[in-house]
Amino acid sequence: xxxxxxxxxxxxxxxxxxxxxxxxxxxxxxxxxxxxxxxxxxxxxxxxxxxxxxxxxxxxxxxxxxxxxxxxxxxxxxxxxxxxxxxxxxxxxxxxxxxxxxxxxxxxxxxxxxxxxxxxxxxxxxxxxxxxxxxxxxxxxxxxxxxxxxxxxxxxxxxxxxxxxxxxxxxxxxxxxxxxxxxxxxxxxxxxxxxxxxxxxxxxxxxxxxxxxxxxxxxxxxxxxxxxxxxxxxxxxxxxxxxxxxxxxxxxxxxxxxxxxxxxxxxxxxxxxxxxxxxxxxxxxxxxxxxxxxxxxxxxxxxxxxxxxxxxxxxxxxxxxxxxxxxxxxxxxxxxxxxxxxxxxxxxxxxxxxxxxxxxxxxxxxxxxx
Amino acid sequence: xxxxxxxxxxxxxxxxxxxxxxxxxxxxxxxxxxxxxxxxxxxxxxxxxxxxxxxxxxxxxxxxxxxxxxxxxxxxxxxxxxxxxxxxxxxxxxxxxxxxxxxxxxxxxxxxxxxxxxxxxxxxxxxxxxxxxxxxxxxxxxxxxxxxxxxxxxxxxxxxxxxxxxxxxxxxxxxxxxxxxxxxxxxxxxxxxxxxxxxxxxxxxxxxxxxxxxxxxxxxxxxxxxxxxxxxxxxxxxxxxxxxxxxxxxxxxxxxxxxxxxxxxxxxxxxxxxxxxxxxxxxxxxxxxxxxxxxxxxxxxxxxxxxxxxxxxxxxxxxx
Numbered sequence: 001x002x003x004x005x006x007x008x009x010x011x012x013x014x015x016x017x018x019x020x021x022x023x024x025x026x027x028x029x030x031x032x033x034x035x036x037x038x039x040x041x042x043x044x045x046x047x048x049x050x051x052x053x054x055x056x057x058x059x060x061x062x063x064x065x066x067x068x069x070x071x072x073x074x075x076x077x078x079x080x081x082x083x084x085x086x087x088x089x090x091x092x093x094x095x096x097x098x099x100x101x102x103x104x105x106x107x108x109x110x111x112x113x114x115x116x117x118x119x120x121x122x123x124x125x126x127x128x129x130x131x132x133x134x135x136x137x138x139x140x141x142x143x144x145x146x147x148x149x150x151x152x153x154x155x156x157x158x159x160x161x162x163x164x165x166x167x168x169x170x171x172x173x174x175x176x177x178x179x180x181x182x183x184x185x186x187x188x189x190x191x192x193x194x195x196x197x198x199x200x201x202x203x204x205x206x207x208x209x210x211x212x213x214x215x216x217x218x219x220x221x222x223x224x225x226x227x228x229x230x231x232x233x234x235x236x237x238x239x240x241x242x243x244x245x246x247x248x249x250x251x252x253x254x255x256x257x258x259x260x261x262x263x264x265x266x267x268x269x270x271x272x273x274x275x276x277x278x279x280x281x282x283x284x285x286x287x288x289x290x291x292x293x294x295x296x297x298x299x300x301x302x303x304x305x306x307x308x309x310x311x312x313x314x315x316x317x318x319x320x321x322x323x324x325x326x327x328x329x330x331x332x333x334x335x336x337x338x339x340x341x342x343x344x345x346x347x348x349x350x351x352x353x354x355x356x357x358x359x360x361x362x363x364x365x366x367x368x369x370x
Numbered sequence: 371x372x373x374x375x376x377x378x379x380x381x382x383x384x385x386x387x388x389x390x391x392x393x394x395x396x397x398x399x400x401x402x403x404x405x406x407x408x409x410x411x412x413x414x415x416x417x418x419x420x421x422x423x424x425x426x427x428x429x430x431x432x433x434x435x436x437x438x439x440x441x442x443x444x445x446x447x448x449x450x451x452x453x454x455x456x457x458x459x460x461x462x463x464x465x466x467x468x469x470x471x472x473x474x475x476x477x478x479x480x481x482x483x484x485x486x487x488x489x490x491x492x493x494x495x496x497x498x499x500x501x502x503x504x505x506x507x508x509x510x511x512x513x514x515x516x517x518x519x520x521x522x523x524x525x526x527x528x529x530x531x532x533x534x535x536x537x538x539x540x541x542x543x544x545x546x547x548x549x550x551x552x553x554x555x556x557x558x559x560x561x562x563x564x565x566x567x568x569x570x571x572x573x574x575x576x577x578x579x580x581x582x583x584x585x586x587x588x589x590x591x592x593x594x595x596x597x598x599x600x601x602x603x604x605x606x607x608x609x610x611x612x613x614x615x616x617x618x619x620x621x622x623x624x625x626x627x628x629x630x631x632x633x634x635x636x637x638x639x640x641x642x643x644x645x646x647x648x649x650x651x652x653x654x655x656x657x658x659x660x661x662x663x664x665x666x667x668x669x670x671x672x673x674x675x676x677x678x679x680x681x682x683x684x685x686x687x688x689x690x
Contacts, residue, residue, distance in 0.1 A: 145461075148430065151430025155430065185430070348467060348472070349507070350531050355606050
């Protein structure tokens with residue numbers, strides 16, 4: 001593994017607002033062409049294409065989800081357009097036995113563990129079939145609101161250590177989540193007990209309409225790690241290879257007993273917060289244009305071709321195939337019957353109390369005394 | 371009661387390799403109430419774990435542990451210290467099984483010493499059971515004496531879903547009682563008639579059971595046979611025993627230490643009103659704490675339900 005063969009990003013779009021924000025971020029795609037190609041060719045066989053395929057799948061899922069929302073098939077949906085690199089890297093850098101603790105923004109990572117895409121789409125469609133099988137995929141239910149997943153990931157990882165099971169946990173979040181108390185308590189606890197956990201914070205500079213400057217006086221979130229006594233790493237969130245190396249390194253350190261790591265994957269939220277959000281109300285659309293060149297799929301595609309690892313048409317075909325696989329997913333959403341209210345009520349407790357028995361769900365919910 | 375809880379915890383740790391205890395000062399110190407005294411020495415610091423002072427963090431961590439199959443039993447040091455963990459409990463723990471379509475649960479017990487009457491500082495005397503019984507997916511259980519504490523705690527650890535196990539700390543060192551060498555789990559949803567009677571039912575739980583029993587003694591001197599029903603399960607309520615009380619006695623007084631508004635007593639009264647109105651000979655009356663912060667301790671005895679207050683309500687129900 002060439003985890004160390006990454007440079008520090010000079011790859012800030014010229015004139016981008018807050019371009020300083022990318023400073024110190026590890027990069028592969030920002031290296032000089034020869035170095036970059038050498039890094040890619042040094043990766044384990046097939047890995048670069050696997051990462052690209054995972055990104056293509058995530059992009060296809062996200063695009064399809066937005067279409068389905070516009071068609072009224074699903075409800076409001078939090079797009080992750082632009083975060084395909086960091087998300088794909090997070091799943092591929094871990095082992096299948098490692099646990100993931102996603103937020104609503106990582107709704108599709110479970111599909112990289114072979115969960116059918118219908119499942120997370122059903123969740124956004126308001127159907128309980130959208131709850132994926134937590135134990136099967138070792139992916140916790142998505143967390144809403146953000147930051148509640150951090151302490152849970154710490155507990156799971158700590159449990160793995162107590163049982164000497166050798167797996168690690170990874171918790172996702174965004175820049176906004178680092179302001180929450182749960183983030184602080186989780187980082188502190190993880191470091192104290194040396195839990196094998198990776199905190200993967202994607203700093204896209206915006207929490208809905210709140211810019212990072214209104215979130216914290218510490219613009220480099222990775223620096224917060226020092227206060228907890230754990231390593232902090234900055235990485236270009238648009239760079240799948242740099243993300244992969246940083247996450248792999250943190251996970252392996254955790255696995256070997258080296259404790260937690262805070263990774264700040266820094267970038268910019270290329271899209272809106274979600275389908276109900278209108279960014280032009282609060283940020284300059286010109287900034288979006290400046291950052292658009294960082295769009296991760298295109299950057300990865302160019303680097304793979306440049307390194308001679310794939311032909312352009314091969315990569316185009318991978319992307320088309322990913323889109324084709326998801327083209328009809330909307331039709332399949334209606335195939336799963338909606339459970340009855342009685343069935344849903346029966347899913348809250350192992351032993352359903354009388355208050356949730358079928359006759360209690362519809363008026364008259366009372367009974368006259370015999 | 372506190373010794374019974376310690377013994378029940380030792381029994382769980384000995385029988386269940388996945389069980390572990392977490393909380394503030396519960397290790398060498400044995401907890402501020404000594405409920406876990408000696409347990410870290412006996413079971414090791416991987417099973418009896420001292421945590422940082424951060425309830426949301428360690429309750430959240432316990433949720434993560436329960437998710438992967440451990441059986442954490444968390445001690446919250448004092449009632450009001452659970453508030454920082456409220457989000458983890460009501461927005462996360464209680465919803466987990468529902469989020470798995472009923473497939474998986476969180477075997478998690480939160481031990482919460484609660485209530486007034488111990489001359490404690492502010493925010494050491496709250497009774498927050500209503501908060502947790504109102505929010506879906508949590509069970510709320512409250513023992514009243516050493517034996518019920520041991521039996522219900524054992525049952526809580528086997529429930530498979532999160533249980534808020536509230537311990538009336540005023541009873542920790544009152545009311546000594548013979549307990550078995552090994553506790554057996556009791557029915558987590560069952561209330562218990564702790565004193566039979568046919569003229570009136572006093573419904574109580576936690577430390578209020580003792581108050582209700584004392585009131586029943588005085589009523590007996592007046593020739594009134596008061597039944598005392600120890601609720602034990604706050605969510606769900608034992609509907610059958612409550613309806614039986616209405617049917618058998620026609621008069622019900624509910625005693626709770628918590629503030630009045632939207633409290634357990636209100637829920638009992640609503641249940642009886644909806645389902646037992648025909649049997650009632652008097653309105654269901656409430657004797658409760660006040661809708662104000664629990665008073666600083668020089669005034670706490672005035673705010674806590676007392677025998678005279680229960681008697682006044684009982685006589686009003688009898689004379690109705």
